[in-house]
Structures are given as structure tokens and as C-alpha cells.
Amino acid sequence: MAASTDIYNSAQSQPATELRIVLIGGRYNDLRSGKSSAGNFILGQNVFDTSRRTAQSEAKQQEVFGRRVTVVDTPGWWWGWSREETPKLDQIEIQNSVHLCPPGPHVFLLVIPVDSNVCQEFKSSLKQHLELFNADVFSHTIVLITAVDPYSDEVNEFTLKRIPAMQRILQQCGDRKHFFNLSNKEDRDQVKKLLEKIETLITNNGFRHCSVDRSQGETLRKEMRDLTERASKRFDQVQKQRKKLKELIEGRSKSH
Template sequence: LPSLTPTGRSRQTHDSPELRIVLIGGRELTGEPSNKSLSGNIILGQNVFDTSRRTAQSVAGQQEVHGRRVTVVDTPGWWWHYPLENTPKLDQIEIQNSVHLVSMCAPGPHVFLLVVPISKAFTEEDHKALVELLMPFGERVWRHCIVLFTWGDWLNDRLIEEHIAGEGKSLQWLVEKCGYRYHVLNCHGLGYHFPVKLLFQKIIDLITRNKEQCPQWFEIILRPNVLSNKPVLKV
């Protein structure tokens, strides 16, 4: 792991041309394209992730985008509008295997993008599932989260703020929990560069505001495994 000295953290956080992103979200039972995988492809500017089938296990993709080395980890999703317990057990284990997940973008992600399609309601069940999925990372993880609204064209002439206000308490809770950090992405395919540039700037602003490098809480994740003498994945 990189040095965790304050000087080292500051240098890596603010000057590094690298961005490490983890996508978290739900999936459909109907076989619709994965919002997470499609978002990952748009962010990377390449068809890296397979959108035609569900993401069965976490997979990482990496590209040079706007002068930065960008790593995106696509994770399995819970079933939209269902309790997490209804999601296949193997998917639950894969998402919550935080050591494995973080190791795919070592020394740890800069940001968790919580992918929420504008075309669907974010329900109380989704709220509960998301809280449970992020629980292994601890309460601190919310400081590193941005809500990524997909299918922005569904807004038509409405502002995203109007959508949030009209969607009910669960979505409002999520936006508030993420410090009112959110971004809207259209899913028309590759080549829409400006929204991705703006997203990168929001991520950089988040890193700067946190003033801490992700390995700090990466080690917090590892520590309980060490104390309990459980094997951990070396990175």
C-alpha cells in the first residue's frame, strides 16, 4: 500500500491523474440492459462491459479518458424494488466482499457512483438494500459517494432537482446521505464527452473536499479480518 503520511495522501489525492470508480446499483428481472454496465462504458468511452447480460461478478475496466487513467469496477446489482435477501446469495456475497472489490482498484476507490435510473422509482426496498450493501465499508463510505442518475432524457424539460423533490422520501434520503452530490448522465451511447468531463470534475472536487486518501478506510476494512485471523486478499 502507498504511504499513508499526510504529505503522501495530499500529493496522491490532488495531483494524481488517476481516477478509480466503483459502480453500485440495482438490476432488472426483465433482462433490460444493465444501467451500471452501460454507465461504465460511457464513462470509459469504450464498450468494455457487457450490457446484454447481468453482471455475475465484479469486473474492472481501464482506459485513458481526458488525459486520466480511469479504472471502473462494475459490480453485481440487487433486484430493483425487492429486499436484498431476494437477490441471489452469490450476488450478495460478491457485492459485499469488500476486500476483493477494493483490491480490483487498489489501493482503493476514489468514489462510489450509486447508479439510479431516472426512469424508475427509488423505493424504500432499494433504500434498505443499498444501506445493507454498503455496510461492510462503514459509515465513512458515504463521504465518497455520488448519485449517478441515468437516462437523463426522461427528464424532458424538468430539472433534476424537480425530479428529486417529486420522487418521495427514499430518493431524497439518498441524495441527502450523499451530501447532495449527484450527476445526470444520458445513456444514448458513447461520444457524449461533456457530461463525463463534468462528472470527473465532481469526483475531483469530492476527493479534494475529503482531504483524505482512500487507503485510510481500505485499511479499516482489512483490520477486522486481521484481528479475527481470517484470510484476506493481498493487494
């Protein structure tokens, strides 16, 4: 399989079908959503770093089952947190994700582990964070339910039906869902079925991708640069203060 590349450096020829996917989701306590792992599973390559929290939105591209598939991984938010409690830079990175797969994503995959303790606060948190995108985001969303244990779809379905808050989230997303057993990476049929569901969604949406305001992309990039520069200046100031304090302490020690 050809090596995965950043989207803007891809030199692959375009197959008949192109799919653009943005992974979204959060974390609960110490339980991560598994977005990066799901992205690697879809692309069939370990292109997203799963050893650390995703801090920046990142796009990778690969040919999968004859389709040119672009996957964008994004920073997660804490489930239960309001959008105002999510760091501004994370909000900007989440918003910017749709600009990394021009002209816009076909689908958002909302990644939720099957054993998450989904509560009512999840639904409110989800709604607020999805407002970072356009109003039609729910019509472009599939819930991707991940598991690391080899549960059957029947067991997963039974588990979901016992969680009212999850049922309400699924209703918001048109009851579109797919199960991923991340422990069975050899089962590529899971990926094939997901891509088929995405294509069905695209057809039902009249072959429209999620609309993206290009001018917003420039504004977001400027905001990111400004925030990064301010953070860098604050860091430099702290380092200078620490250096002065250290010199002061060392000077007093020598005088005694």
C-alpha cells in the same frame, strides 16, 4: 484511443491524476440500473457486456481526459430486497469490488435510472447492501442518475423532487449527484463534468480513498473458491442422477 485493459495487465504510464471508481446499484422489476452502460460511457469504450446481468465484479482501465481512470462494475441487487435475500455469491462479489482497484476506490457511483419507481424500501435496501463496505462509504458516494431519453437537467431535477425516497437517498450521499444521458454518447462533456465532481469529492475527503482491508480480500477470494467448488460438485451430482434416471428409463423401455 488505446485499447482498454484489465487493471492488473495495464501497461499505461500513470498520468498526473488517477481516479478509481466502483459502480454500485440494483434493479427494479425488469428495469436495470445501467451500471455497465455507465461504465462504458465513462471509459469511452464498450468494455463491459451490457447484454447480460453482471455476475462478477470486473475492473477496466482507460485514460480519460488525461486521467488514468479505473472503473469496477459489480453485480446488482434487487431494490427492495434485504441483504439476506441477495445471493451470498453476489454479496461476496460486491464486497470484493473494492479489492480490484488497489489501494481502494476514490468514489462509489450509485447508479439509478431517473424513471425508477423509487420507494421507501429502496433506502433500507441501499443501507443494508452498503454495509457490505466500510462505514464511511456514504462520504465517498455520488448518485449517478441515468436516462435514455434526452431530458434536460431541469426536467430531471423536477422529476427527482417529486420522489421523497430519492431525496432521502440523496441526503445520505451529501446531495451529490450527476446526470447521464446514455443515449448521447457523443457528449463527452457529461463525463468530463462527472470526473470534476469526483475530484472535488476527493479534495473534500482530504484526498483519502475508501479504506480497504487487504486481509479481507484474501478471505473473500477463499469464500468465492469454496462456494464455486460446492456449486460445481452439486452440478456434477445432479448430472449423474439425471444420467442414472435416463439409463433406468431406457432400460425399462427395452424390457417391454
